[in-house]
Amino acid sequence: MTTRRQFLSTAAGSTALVGLAAGVPDYLLAACHQTIAEKTDRILVVIQLSGGNDGINTVIPYADPEYYKNRFTLAVGKNAVQKIDDHCGFHPSMSGFAKLLEENRIAVINGVGYPNPNRSHFDSMDLWHTAHRRNVQTPTGWLGRFFDQQKTKARDLPGVHLGREDQPLALAGEKVHVPTMQSLDDFRLRLGNRRQLKKLMEDNVKVKRDKNNELLTFVQANTVSAIQTSSRVEEILGKYKTKAQYPQTGLGRKLATVAQLIGSNLKTNVYYVTLDGFDTHANQAQAHAGLLTELSDAVKTFMDDLKDQGNDKRTLAFVFSEFGRRVRENASHGTDHGAAAPAFMISGSIQSGTHGKYPSLTDLLEDDLKHNVDYRSLYATILEKWFKTKSKPILGKQYKTMKLFS
Amino acid sequence: MKMDDPKSAWKQADVKNWTKRHVAHLYRRAGFAATPDELKSGQKLGLEKCVDRLFNVETTKFDSMMKKMGATLLAARETRSLSAWWLYRMRFTPDQLLEKMTLFWHGHFATSAAKVNSADAMLDQNRILRNNALGKFEKMVSAIARDPAMLIYLDSQENRKTRPNENFARELMELFCLESGNYTETDIKQMARCFTGWEIRRKKFRFNPYQHDNGVKKFLSQSGNFGGEDAIKIVLAQAAAPRFIAKKLYRFFIADEPTPSPEMLEPLAQEIRKSNFDMGKTVRKILLSNIFYSKQSIGKKLRSPVEFAVGLKRALGASVNLNELANRLEQLGQLPFYPPNVAGWEGGRKWINSSTLLGRANLVGDLVRNNNTKWADSNLAVWLRKQNAARPEQAVDSLLELLVAVPIPGAAKSKLVRLAEKRGVKSHDAVADLIHAISLLPEFQLS
Numbered sequence: 131m132t133t134r135r136q137f138l139s140t141a142a143g144s145t146a147l148v149g150l151a152a153g154v155p156d157y158l159l160a161a162c163h164q165t166i167a168e169k170t171d172r173i174l175v176v177i178q179l180s181g182g183n184d185g186i187n188t189v190i191p192y193a194d195p196e197y198y199k200n201r202f203t204l205a206v207g208k209n210a211v212q213k214i215d216d217h218c219g220f221h222p223s224m225s226g227f228a229k230l231l232e233e234n235r236i237a238v239i240n241g242v243g244y245p246n247p248n249r250s251h252f253d254s255m256d257l258w259h260t261a262h263r264r265n266v267q268t269p270t271g272w273l274g275r276f277f278d279q280q281k282t283k284a285r286d287l288p289g290v291h292l293g294r295e296d297q298p299l300a301l302a303g304e305k306v307h308v309p310t311m312q313s314l315d316d317f318r319l320r321l322g323n324r325r326q327l328k329k330l331m332e333d334n335v336k337v338k339r340d341k342n343n344e345l346l347t348f349v350q351a352n353t354v355s356a357i358q359t360s361s362r363v364e365e366i367l368g369k370y371k372t373k374a375q376y377p378q379t380g381l382g383r384k385l386a387t388v389a390q391l392i393g394s395n396l397k398t399n400v401y402y403v404t405l406d407g408f409d410t411h412a413n414q415a416q417a418h419a420g421l422l423t424e425l426s427d428a429v430k431t432f433m434d435d436l437k438d439q440g441n442d443k444r445t446l447a448f449v450f451s452e453f454g455r456r457v458r459e460n461a462s463h464g465t466d467h468g469a470a471a472p473a474f475m476i477s478g479s480i481q482s483g484t485h486g487k488y489p490s491l492t493d494l495l496e497d498d499l500k501h502n503v504d505y506r507s508l509y510a511t512i513l514e515k516w517f518k519t520k521s522k523p524i525l526g527k528q529y530k531t532m533k534l535f536s
Numbered sequence: 537m538k539m540d541d542p543k544s545a546w547k548q549a550d551v552k553n554w555t556k557r558h559v560a561h562l563y564r565r566a567g568f569a570a571t572p573d574e575l576k577s578g579q580k581l582g583l584e585k586c587v588d589r590l591f592n593v594e595t596t597k598f599d600s601m602m603k604k605m606g607a608t609l610l611a612a613r614e615t616r617s618l619s620a621w622w623l624y625r626m627r628f629t630p631d632q633l634l635e636k637m638t639l640f641w642h643g644h645f646a647t648s649a650a651k652v653n654s655a656d657a658m659l660d661q662n663r664i665l666r667n668n669a670l671g672k673f674e675k676m677v678s679a680i681a682r683d684p685a686m687l688i689y690l691d692s693q694e695n696r697k698t699r700p701n702e703n704f705a706r707e708l709m710e711l712f713c714l715e716s717g718n719y720t721e722t723d724i725k726q727m728a729r730c731f732t733g734w735e736i737r738r739k740k741f742r743f744n745p746y747q748h749d750n751g752v753k754k755f756l757s758q759s760g761n762f763g764g765e766d767a768i769k770i771v772l773a774q775a776a777a778p779r780f781i782a783k784k785l786y787r788f789f790i791a792d793e794p795t796p797s798p799e800m801l802e803p804l805a806q807e808i809r810k811s812n813f814d815m816g817k818t819v820r821k822i823l824l825s826n827i828f829y830s831k832q833s834i835g836k837k838l839r840s841p842v843e844f845a846v847g848l849k850r851a852l853g854a855s856v857n858l859n860e861l862a863n864r865l866e867q868l869g870q871l872p873f874y875p876p877n878v879a880g881w882e883g884g885r886k887w888i889n890s891s892t893l894l895g896r897a898n899l900v901g902d903l904v905r906n907n908n909t910k911w912a913d914s915n916l917a918v919w920l921r922k923q924n925a926a927r928p929e930q931a932v933d934s935l936l937e938l939l940v941a942v943p944i945p946g947a948a949k950s951k952l953v954r955l956a957e958k959r960g961v962k963s964h965d966a967v968a969d970l971i972h973a974i975s976l977l978p979e980f981q982l983s
Binding site: 297321324330331335344353359412496 | 902
């Protein structure tokens with residue numbers, strides 16, 4: 131609960147608001163408090179690993195003999211593991227993450243999941259996206275609700291999704307529709323020098339329409355946002371060029387673009403990218419190692435680039451997957467859908483090291499790891515400790531926050 | 537007409553004033569948009585005959601041509617050309633409904649060439665989908681359960697007694713027949729045992745009796761020494777099965793949202809059960825229904841990228857640069873033969889975001905201004921003149937009737953008419969500008 135004193139101290143510097151504070155009802159004060167608190171320059175970059183990442187072969191419990199019993203062909207030798215602590219370590223192909231750990235820039239959160247784990251990709255991803263609030267006609271995502279909750283109207287849209295896949299449900303708000311970009315160069319209307327035609331087309335989008343037609347309003351809002359963001363992107367393109375050498379991978383290219391937008395001072399709070407291919411039911415070893423290299427190399431380059439920009443302390447990268455995989459490997463040298471798995475947070479202002487207990491490999495729930503950290507605790511931590519906004523209206527319940535930021 | 541009453545919703549429609557807009561709606565949903573000629577003749581035919589026309593198409597000549605094209609494609613062993621092949625088929629097939637349903641089933645039994653990586657296996661699956669598209673659903677499910685492309689896609693080439701592969705059993709219930717909530721994890725594990733011994737060897741299906749589990753399996757309140765065929769029968773006997781198919785067909789043909797109530801779907805689900813999952817009969821009932829021609833349906837879907845692009849080319853009589861189109865459709869989020877995952881394309885609002893909106897308008901602009909595009913009527917001005925739309929306002933009306941599912945605001949229309957007045961409608965470039973201007977209207981994305 132916000133006390134009046136807290137409100138006044140937060141609002142210090144804004145005389146208009148202090149003036150307003152005298153004698154206004156509490157609920158209005160609370161609303162004002164939100165407005166001020168959310169005027170933040172902090173940035174979140176969500177990196178979604180799609181398909182269900184094998185957490186056990188990502189953060190490897192090398193000290194546990196059970197690991198070697200269950201992963202008869204997929205186990206990584208103790209000496210090859212890049213140690214995090216005396217129990218677990220990174221997969222050998224994750225030298226990028228290992229370096230970030232040396233530099234105190236990565237938090238490894240073990241055993242993240244939720245009660246009654248769902249092993250369907252779509253249902254579980256939906257849970258992660260909506261934070262368990264799907265049972266409504268038009269579901270919204272946790273970040274979408276965060277955007278909706280922001281009272282101030284910024285010049286730029288609060289979120290951007292970069293990629294070719296469908297826009298993740300996590301970003302869907304009721305009022306705010308954020309753009310998806312495939313590449314900055316393609317993100318414009320190609321009309322050559324037909325200025326008048328361009329104006330006519332843009333004007334016709336803005337013409338008033340029946341507000342009760344939800345589908346039409348949705349398309350209209352997205353078209354307006356497309357026009358707005360594309361002219362903004364055109365404006366800032368070329369203003370900033372990175373010196374960093376990004377890996378020539380899908381994720382490398384996406385994070386290079388995110389760094390370019392951050393470096394160009396786009397006032398966007400949330401960037402969302404995905405890396406697909408983690409559904410490794412068969413012949414997992416090589417494919418999984420390749421994905422982990424792509425992930426950790428791209429993130430390392432990205433964080434170094436942001437450090438050069440001076441933006442690494444206000445940027446937080448958050449890595450998650452919809453579920454982990456089964457403890458025991460299957461007959462096809464792969465792993466089947468599981469439950470709890472590690473998540474990662476990377477930033478210049480992070481409490482580096484492991485957080486949360488590594489789940490037991492023997493005390494299982496239907497052959498899968500039990501979770502120790504509810505993923506909504508991570509969301510609550512991001513919302514409250516990173517973005518300084520209330521998490522309860524967004525998550526529907528007050529979840530415990532963690533001490534992850536310095 | 538009360539559309540919230542399920543009984544009258546599914547009764548045969550009685551459309552008092554059958555217009556070109558109704559024909560356009562029917563062709564947008566049951567096919568890939570009408571040509572100006574189809575609009576004209578469809579209006580004369582009236583509702584029932586217009587629907588009949590979609591079910592009775594002579595395709596022998598076209599089929600044999602497509603077969604030859606397919607063989608050439610296989611010789612090249614190039615999976616990427618599969619998409620081009622299918623796009624050609626959608627654009628030029630006389631049997632629009634069959635092709636549209638094949639696309640529906642491709643989304644339902646989604647399998648991606650990106651993983652299967654075999655043009656012949658993908659083409660074989662495409663044939664299964666087309667041959668059963670308007671037939672009996674059980675036959676299709678049985679064929680899919682043995683389909684090499686599907687089993688490779690689901691990592692189910694191997695399925696041993698000692699370690700049953702759960703993947704196919706899971707998707708059979710979750711995505712193909714029942715939807716989650718209608719079975720348990722135990723049902724999956726038990727049912728997986730029914731499919732042990734179903735294997736793919738050198739891209740061919742075979743049953744390996746040595747790897748089949750002959751024990752008693754217990755799932756969905758049944759128990760017995762069941763095999764895979766039995767499992768499919770048990771799944772389809774569930775009350776949830778016809779309801780699930782009804783729900784998917786509703787979303788494909790009637791509206792993206794809101795999700796219809798169980799009561800609304802019940803008459804359609806009953807028809808499915810009664811006809812023993814006869815998809816032709818079911819689709820015919822939908823296309824003839826009251827609700828299909830009501831406000832609950834017209835303009836209540838978002839065009840998919842394939843519907844939008846193939847439909848535009850059909851409507852304008854434009855040729856297709858197939859590989860270029862395939863690349864564009866990939867950017868817009870729907871490349872045939874390459875669905876994003878086992879659940880297929882989610883569709884609806886997911887089609888629309890700022891990139892795809894800009895991309896759609898750019899695709900239209902590039903198509904109408906590309907010097908390499910061939911036009912059935914030499915150019916767009918000639919094409920428009922054929923529709924008796926010589927005056928600017930007539931021209932705009934005629935284009936909107938053909939290309940846009942719902943009326944646009946008066947202010948927006950006036951601007952288009954003024955553009956037509958200023959530039960005239962006698963040159964290809966002027967008509968191209970008009971069409972390009974229409975393509976960014978929010979209404980243009982609705983179907």
